Amino acid sequence: MLEELNNFSKNIKGKIRFNYCLKNHTWLNIGGKAKIFFVPETLTELRDFLSYIKKKEYDFSIIGAGSNLLISENIGDRIFIKLGKNFNKLSLTKDNFIIAGCSILDKKVSDFACDNQLSGLEFMSCIPGSVGGGIRMNSGCFGSEFKDVLLSVQVMDLDGRVYTIKSKDIKFEYRKTNLPKNLIFLSASFKTKKKRRIEIEDYVNKLKEKKEISQPLKVKTGGSTFKNPKDQTEKKVWELIKESVDNQISFGDAKISNKHSNFFINSKNASFENMNNLINYVKKKVKDKTGISLELELEIIN
Ligand SMILES: Cc1cc2nc3c(=O)[nH]c(=O)nc-3n(C[C@H](O)[C@H](O)[C@H](O)COP(=O)(O)OP(=O)(O)OC[C@H]3O[C@@H](n4cnc5c(N)ncnc54)[C@H](O)[C@@H]3O)c2cc1C
Known part of the structure; x- marks a missing residue:
């Protein structure tokens, strides 16, 4: 082989x-x-x-x-x-659609939109992933998600066929899509609206400030560990964790962030086992205290 x-x-x-x-x-x-x-x-x-x-x-x-x-x-x-x-190229059509390769970082797409005085993709400046990951996860923040701006995605299947899937044919849910796991996303097109650059920049700065206040920066984390259990309670998952778990708990170097209890951190050399133990511990504590079963947002590959 x-x-x-x-x-x-x-x-x-x-x-x-x-x-x-x-x-x-x-x-x-x-x-x-x-x-x-x-x-x-x-x-x-x-x-x-x-x-x-x-x-x-x-x-x-x-x-x-x-x-x-x-x-x-x-x-x-x-x-x-x-x-x-080669999969991280950006271009603009005459209808102001942005075409982005799926390996490019969301922030770069947002910057490109701003440079071209195009609005709608500001939220992407706050998500540290790539376009491919954003589509798979239907990522979002501050009231916007990929589903709101995605027009289509070009994919390759396991047989090497390349084709385009329109956004309207994709079922998006909260941090989830129904696109088969063995599809590789190659590039995507996004819709935008014309707006003055200064307004776009102001909005991006506001979002970044909000993010900086509420979430840990410059640490080793996977972002939100669990999804908000929207159907079961009005409470956010960080509130459920806060009321159910001692924030100081750690498994090796796997810890809960002091800034956001749904962000788990590798403070130095945490192993998979450390982090997985922390995840299972928090899940059990929340279930015992509130009766709510948390669902992972973080994807585990093992
Ligand atoms: C500090 C921090 C803050 C975060 N804030 C947010 C937030 O505000 N909102 C939010 O929604 N998420 C947030 N996240 C989570 C994460 O950034 C998003 O889920 C992001 O979209 C994942 O993109 P990625 O490229 O890193 O994907 P990965 O983590 O590498 O992969 C995630 C999934 O996408 C699939 N995937 C990736 N690329 C492709 C491709 N080309 N084709 C097919 N499948 C692909 C992978 O197979 C996997 O299933 C945060 C994470 C961190 C660390």
Whole structure:
């Protein structure tokens, strides 16, 4: 297998890494070594690689910016794919639609919109993920979500077919879409509205301030650990955690942020087990105290 891929890797623009540590590809800085880590730079090499893993029936995961992932140290033979730099292009159509490659960071899309005096994507400046991750998660904040601005997404399936899915044909829910897990998002188009640059900048600054006040910055975290259990209570998940769990609890270096009790932090060298234990502990405490079953927002790969 490795020999076959070694030969493949000699003829591509992208990179294939073997026994590659994933830690630095996640915000939580946790994760083991992937037997194979593939960074495609062209559609052809992505298609060729997919046909190879389909033939061998390997499991695979796509990583974006890794800001919503908790990856185990024992990931077995799972293959990881991360879109390369050729998938991070931005362009503007004459109708003011923004086309973004799915590996680009949300913040860059928001900046590009602002530079072109286009409004609607300001909330993306506050989400530290990539466009691909944002679509998968229907990410959002301050009253806006990807579903409000996404027009369509171009995807590749496991058979290497590339096609476009219109936003109206996707079922979006709170931090969830119904797009099949084995689709790779390649690029996306977003709608915008013309607005003065100064107004857009003001709004972005306001959102950033709000975010800075309420959430920890410059720490190793996966953002919101659990979803707000909207159907079961009016309370936010951080309130439920605050009233059910001693904030000082820790498992190794896995801790609860002092600033936001739904943000869990790797204060130094937390392992997957540490973080997973903290997650399970908090879940149980909230269930015991309030009767509410929390659902993870963070995605676990193990
Ligand atoms: C400090 C901090 C603050 C955060 N604030 C918010 C917030 O305000 N609102 C919010 O909604 N989230 C927030 N998050 C969570 C996270 O940033 C979002 O979920 C983000 O959209 C994930 O994008 P990503 O590129 O990091 O995806 P990853 O974490 O790498 O992956 C998440 C999912 O997307 C899939 N995926 C990624 N790229 C592709 C692709 N090209 N094709 C197909 N699937 C793909 C992955 O397979 C995985 O299932 C925060 C996280 C942190 C660390």
